[in-house]
Amino acid sequence: DEYDKPSMKTTVPGPRSKELLGKFENITKNVEHVLFFGNYKKSKGNYLVDADGNRMLDVFTQVASVPIGYNHPALVEAIQDPGNLSVFVNRPALGVHPNEDFPERLQNALISVAPPGLERVQTMACGACSVENAMKHAFIWKRKQDRNGLQPTAEDLDSCLRNESPGSPPYTILSFVGAFHGRSCGALSCSHSKAVHKVDIAAFDWPIAPFPQLKYPLERYEQENRANELRCLDEVVKLITDYNSRGRKVAGLIIEPIQAEGGDNHATKFFFQKLREICDQFKVAFIVDEVQTGCAASGKFWAHELWELPSPPDIVCFSKKMLTGGYYFKDEFIVQGAHRIFNTWMGDPSKIILLEKVVEVIQNNDLVQNVKETGDYLLHKLEGLQDKCPSMFSNARGAGTFCAIDVRDGATLLEIVEKMRNKGVNVGCCGVRTIRFRPTLVFQKHHADIMFETFDEVLEEM
Amino acid sequence: DEYDKPSMKTTVPGPRSKELLGKFENITKNVEHVLFFGNYKKSKGNYLVDADGNRMLDVFTQVASVPIGYNHPALVEAIQDPGNLSVFVNRPALGVHPNEDFPERLQNALISVAPPGLERVQTMACGACSVENAMKHAFIWKRKQDRNGLQPTAEDLDSCLRNESPGSPPYTILSFVGAFHGRSCGALSCSHSKAVHKVDIAAFDWPIAPFPQLKYPLERYEQENRANELRCLDEVVKLITDYNSRGRKVAGLIIEPIQAEGGDNHATKFFFQKLREICDQFKVAFIVDEVQTGCAASGKFWAHELWELPSPPDIVCFSKKMLTGGYYFKDEFIVQGAHRIFNTWMGDPSKIILLEKVVEVIQNNDLVQNVKETGDYLLHKLEGLQDKCPSMFSNARGAGTFCAIDVRDGATLLEIVEKMRNKGVNVGCCGVRTIRFRPTLVFQKHHADIMFETFDEVLEEM
């Protein structure tokens, strides 16, 4: 019951989108990033219909946040189910008066897909608050170690109210060049993918390590890549040692399995395994940010499962396709006491109802396997594309359908993306010259074929 | 069609809540603040029914976040309206592909209730991201001034990626002792109400000014209060001057109209008018955090309307009863360029659909006037209570139904609140010894009467 192919009536944005853009601009004065308005009644499966009736194959999917396609019947049903109505009408403060079915739904929606070794979960509302609270766990855990497991002292409690040490410790979170973790002050201090996200905003002076710059395909350049990763690992150790020695202890290290906003930068499992070791050695919380990679996109439910770690990460953050924000954590990171990890809503149970269905659909339709197979096909075709036009494309790479390819330069990238959209394929960019593919989990080989036909048309025109 | 009175079957939490708490604990390991589980199917109007069938008059309302009562028919209708279905099923990235009815709904839900003089609005998803992004506007605005209106330089763009000055400026936000603005790193650096919120978490070293400590009723202690406010204003000026002189320029000042988490601390309109002047004088963004006070609770739609400012605040943040987060801002604070104020979701249009209905209900039923009248009644009765038991209660205070009263000491406070709950009235606390009243906007005098009868019963027992 999906549409069979794209169908375009105007260029994008069309006249109706442009008209709406004027109204929207007048209200928010912040619309330069708006591409077009969606008609979400008519959108279906992998097809996003816009306000002008243009029907596009969507491989950008609301910045990688649509799990099982538009208007999936299972989600429609969940919203129309009278038994769910009260949760959509009444948003509870989950930390004070959670709805009585919340524990069971958490079990179904989140614990059933918990990463191996991580059995506790805290819900939040978006990627940023998930990352911010994960960092708070790291700080609290580190300070507790430094007090030999004891509770905060009177001096801690007093000085923190003035933002002063020791209560507000000068501790740090280590992040990587090219990383993106969110846009609130803590998360943004760990983000370094694009200057427009950061410029003019106050930031913490926290350590920033180089992220591996690898050559693709990874197997072909194993030796060079290994050398590059070893240099990065050295730098991580140096930074931790240096910051620790200055009393600015590194409480946590945060990393994406694939740097997404930064340009789809991959590293090998060797690199991540070594990071796990370094974190153990220096007692640094190993925080994996799976906001973009999580929920099956990589061909595993969690991308970090690809690393075959000897022991799991300490905290794993999620959002986007998971519909709710949140993070899994190890028992070692349990925070004792009321109101330390807390806020008014602590997530939104109406999103958990939807996620419960998403997880059911993923499991019943073996969508992880679908992503793996479609992903292999997608990557193979991307490699074909770069072989055909080596002056235009390079570095095809991916895990599952979480794929990317570099374009000659930024201007050409924008030209291709715009032409693709006007021919009915909505693709996204990342980094400075990368096309990122972020299809839904129900994206199939025949969808990929449509996309590559469109690529061919676009390239012929250029 | 509301219930007529509380009806209690067990003490709270009852056996069913306790059983659920065990399950919830096993999943989240963060339940010490959970009071009971709600049955949101059976809750109605001002009555919250728990998992054990206890029906409580709710004057805490999910940390002040329920605008028009549980299961309001207008909200039920909005969710069941087939025309709205697609917005609940498909959450768009509002900064890229907003739903086509979004501008119109923003107009109805948010612009129609905009504070006088503030005609632009940015949606966000919760109080914390609203505050964080308001602060970002302040930083960007201040840096633009300091560059004489020019765009960021190449050095700015380069250095910010390393969290270094000048791109990441050492600029600051001034906040107040006892304030609460949220729990992400930026917002938390401006929060000083309780040590448990802050201890062990890294914070920015930003200026913190004293908040007036006034005697109530304000009219009776006008002179002393004025002297106290003048001292605080002096300190604000000193802090701004001092920080500015050290290159740590104060870009914004953030304040709540009534400090809520900090203990329901009021200041006079004189104080806020002077703050507006100081902000003008030093070119500091005047950010008013109406997350808890906004949406009619104060007897005005926005509590800062009570100040009769000569010119409006620069930015006004909201969330909670507004169901969506966000902030209004002046044209002077418009951020030029794409992706500077941005994130994946930028709010949630399904909440805007509900807010649209809430605003309609407020307007059609003149609920602002209802809050004013019920609030006067409530405050009058609180003053009666403290006159009757002066050794127990003091400092009855309020604006609209946003009322509070102090209890002898923290232990007695907890005893009263627990006894009230077990007799069917769910009230909240703030500060160290304050009861805060946060009823819905449909709270009536007869609800207040039930509450005060329960107070009488509790006091007789003590």
Ligand code: FES
């Ligand atoms: S910070 Fe996550 S929803 Fe506001």
